[in-house]
Amino acid sequence: MIRPEAAAVLMRWREAIIGLALALGGAWLLLTSGGLGYLFGLALVLLGGFLGFSGVRHARFRAETEAPGVVEVDEGRITYLGPVMGGSAALDDLTQVVFRRSSTGEAFWRLSQDSGQPLYIPEGAHGSEILLDALAPLPGFDGGAMVRAVQTRTPTTIIVWSRQGRAALT
Known part of the structure; x- marks a missing residue:
């Protein structure tokens, strides 16, 4: 039986662990075989490296706390379904992405858009980790800035992304 705390850590870092395992398996094939096995090992090392890098970013981005509600992304539209509030925003309409952490430790994302509220x-809503990948197509978006914003533990407001040439609605 595995302790719940250990299971939570393994689940958080699962992509990075799988990437490391693939890279190690590929490295073993590179060192012990030739020909087709060598090429397969090289492919595994590259795939494992990519998955490991992506897994570390996602693990650092995932929230340690839980909050009510569910985040969904479908065809360029981000939707938050919460018990009290909710709504949706199209990627094409976004003008600004802001991360705010209050003095009580509660954190949330504010997605400002051209039309509407x-x-x-x-931060801890179910599925909120998908925001990192969902916002990636935005022009000039820096995923590292998003990860660094989540890592801050002090009360702060961080503008993670802003569309050039458009004023953000507040």
Whole structure:
């Protein structure tokens, strides 16, 4: 039986662990075989490296706390379904992405858009880790800035992304 704390850590870092295992398996094939096995090992090392890098970013981005609600992404539209508030925002309409952590430790994302009210998403909402990949197509988006924003533990407001040439609605 595995302790719940250990299971939570393994689940958080699962992609990075799988990437490391693939890279190690590929390295073993590179060192012990030739020909087709060598090429397969090289492919595994590359795939494992990519998955490991992506897994570390996602693990650092995942929230340690839980908040009510569910985040969904479908065809360029981010939707938050919460018990009290909710809404949706299209990627093409976004003007600004802001991360805010209050003095009580509660954190949320504010997605400002051209039309309508901003969309507020709690950091720990189920599926909120998908925001890192969902916002990646935005022009000039820096995923590292998003990860660094989540890593801050002090009360702060960080503008993670802003569309050039458009004013953000507050």
